[in-house]
Amino acid sequence: MHWAIEGALRWAGLTGLYVVLAGQLSISEMTAGLLTGLAAAALSLALRAAAEQRFRLRAPWHRLVPRLSLAVLRDVNRVAVTLAKAVIAGHAGSIQGQPIAPIGETAAGVGRRALAILLVSVAPNGYVLESRRAELTLHRLAEAAPAADRQRLL
Numbered sequence: 001m002h003w004a005i006e007g008a009l010r011w012a013g014l015t016g017l018y019v020v021l022a023g024q025l026s027i028s029e030m031t032a033g034l035l036t037g038l039a040a041a042a043l044s045l046a047l048r049a050a051a052e053q054r055f056r057l058r059a060p061w062h063r064l065v066p067r068l069s070l071a072v073l074r075d076v077n078r079v080a081v082t083l084a085k086a087v088i089a090g091h092a093g094s095i096q097g098q099p100i101a102p103i104g105e106t107a108a109g110v111g112r113r114a115l116a117i118l119l120v121s122v123a124p125n126g127y128v129l130e131s132r133r134a135e136l137t138l139h140r141l142a143e144a145a146p147a148a149d150r151q152r153l154l
Contacts, residue, residue, distance in 0.1 A: 017037075068119060075142075083141070086141075091141075093140055095139055127139045
């Protein structure tokens with residue numbers, strides 16, 4: 001019975017997401033939302049049942065969430081000032097390197113690298129253009145010094 005409740009909740013959530021993204025509540029959109037939500041929920045449950053190992057994000061969330069929140073708030077202010085200046089004088093941003101600690105090619109290492117890229121790209125002032133072995137190439141709107149701690153992102 002547990003899978004039925006889980007499936008119903010997924011179906012409702014995915015249908016709701018479809019309707020929100022569709023932007024209108026017509027009969028045809030509701031029908032499409034219900035059918036695609038059902039299909040996505042069924043495939044999701046089937047993949048979960050067939051998987052040998054469950055997908056879990058193992059990250060130090062207690063350390064990452066406060067740091068990410070502060071970085072986003074700081075970068076929002078910095079980018080707002082830079083965009084205001086760009087309206088007047090014009091500004092294209094800059095390409096910078098962010099050193100990171102080299103990570104092995106294991107599944108855990110690749111996952112940590114993906115999480116580091118995501119965290120850098122979430123901040124308003126940085127977007128990852130390229131990932132190299134020991135460095136991320138970023139586009140930044142406002143000038144910012146690269147983090148001194150290569151382990152900080154991991």
